[in-house]
Amino acid sequence: MRVPFTWRPTGWFMVGWSAEFPAGTAKPLRYFGQELVAYRSDDGALHVLDAHCPHLGAHLGHGGRVNGECIECPYHGWGYGPDGVNRYIPYEDRPNPSKRLRAWPVDERHECVFVWHDPAGGAPRWELPDIWNFPAHLPGGAEQYYRAYPELSVKYPGEPVHPQVTLENAPDSVHFKYVHRASVDPRLLDWKVDGTFYKTISGWPRPTEQDPDAMALKIHGVSCGVGGSYAVFEGSWHYRLVFFTTPVDDERSDMFYSIWWPRDEGDDAPAVPAHYRERAEKEFLQTLRDDLEIWRYQVYVENPALAQQDARPYGALRKWARQFYEVEPA
């Protein structure tokens, strides 16, 4: 997809789920056109560094070994700390601290792994919200939900979709009927730009209700930069979702989607029961596939003719998104 803005936005981006990074292992990643290595050191902390060893260029994600808090190159055994600085050279008396790898800030929360991307290499300028405290009047906790990974999580790798396009779904009230075969039109009840967050409240009216303001369900959404969004359902069930889109390069993204399903009282099994998994498939994962069928083949339209009720929130979203584009498109 050709877009008039960069595929290298600043912000937090999801790169996987915590369980995919077991202690003592290193794994290659590729995002924003850069080769990376993720490793979980023996103390349980997860680190992401540029992948290529400054000695002779080996890829630390392919055969690199975890040694304490360091990652050790598979080629000649040089060790690097979580800050990316060379800590030892096994056949020399001292390390060479001028040899270093860029360290990418990591935030692991609610089973997900996020990295901070800033094309200029700067430190994080804002924090992701806590999904258990969003929105403020609907607090929850991990113990009230089945785990999201792996049963209720999917990844679509290498899709030709820019992250902003996925966020544009939130203020697009018309597409639900056509793409998701919704029997009632949702209404965007409220939306607000709040610094690095774009928040929405969508309402689903009761089909039989006379009162047009009576909602069967509200969905609270927050886009956390352009990397992705959280959604929390306020209805008879309080599902929580994350959906993040992380550019692999200037043409493709990996997409990550997770659902937290409310736990049955008294059930302390970690995994969601099969009948809920089936419902998640029909009610949630299918909607993502429906959207993806559009996004995969869509072109970006700069001045769209929008439905009247969508025009302002849509325009506000696009304007808000510009703050994350600090470099020119490639």
Ligand code: FES
């Ligand atoms: S290439 Fe990494 S130690 Fe030589």
Ligand SMILES: [Fe+2]
């Ligand atoms: Fe959608």
